[in-house]
């Protein structure tokens with residue numbers, strides 16, 4: 001199918017794009033990599049009057065480091081993130097998650113801003129942003145505001161973005177150099193959205209767990225931060241025994257629904273297995289940085 005007719009704008013500055021968005025309001029959609037939006041248009045599940053293409057705004061594509069954060073421009077391609085030495089060094093969880101997204105052509109076009117704004121519950125980036133306590137910088141024609149990941153993701157395919165706002169940047173706190181990470185997921189075929197995923201970062205010293213951050217993908221309307229699991233590990237340390245208890249607790253915390261891809265019980269079982277797998281791998285990587 002072909003999309004319905006729409007006016008097409010390809011501004012070269014953010015200001016121009018925001019003015020257009022202000023003018024069209026609810027009738028416009030911004031176009032990033034088009035990997036989710038174009039299928040929606042072609043199936044006529046979305047019929048905007050105007051498309052505002054962000055692809056010519058070079059100022060929105062960058063990866064920059066400051067003393068405490070890595071700041072990634074919204075139009076940065078997933079493929080650029082996959083091969084960024086800065087991401088590799090400071091946000092290895094984001095690197096690992098990127099390699100799990102779809103296929104090469106999707107990562108070549110897909111952007112971080114598009115993936116976050118689309119907010120598919122099974123997508124990897126929202127889970128990483130939740131686990132790492134990322135911040136989202138949102139702009140409209142008049143002002144800028146910053147939201148935490150847990151404020152940004154509202155429900156299925158829905159974020160806190162207002163109709164006239166765009167994501168311009170995602171800010172990730174740098175992970176401690178002694179931390180280990182893992183993104184464990186299960187998908188039926190390579191490149192499919194995962195049935196369930198668990199993102200984990202831990203900072204382990206001997207059996208002591210100085211810091212644990214975990215979030216899920218694919219088992220609820222938004223990523224779920226597993227705070228009770230984090231507290232447990234930070235209190236009891238990271239041992240084989242505590243990993244077992246943590247995995248059971250993770251499975252209790254999620255509330256997945258049944259759909260045609262998997263039952264709620266199966267997704268809960270996956271959370272148990274993937275939490276165990278992610279914690280073992282993250283702990284091993286953390287210990288390796290100190291050996």
Ligand SMILES: Cc1cc2nc3c(=O)[nH]c(=O)nc-3n(C[C@H](O)[C@H](O)[C@H](O)COP(=O)(O)OP(=O)(O)OC[C@H]3O[C@@H](n4cnc5c(N)ncnc54)[C@H](O)[C@@H]3O)c2cc1C
Nearest residue numbers: 032033034035036037102110111113114115117123124167
């Ligand atoms: C076959 C296939 C497999 C895939 N597998 C995976 C997978 O395994 N994991 C995964 O995470 N993703 C997967 N994807 C989705 C892919 O990651 C998309 O690239 C992503 O969801 C959307 O990014 P985009 O840049 O293409 O955005 P677009 O498709 O251009 O936009 C998506 C939505 O976000 C809005 N938007 C875009 N940028 C902004 C912005 N800066 N500010 C505000 N709103 C914005 C658009 O208006 C639109 O509503 C898959 C896609 C396909 C087609």
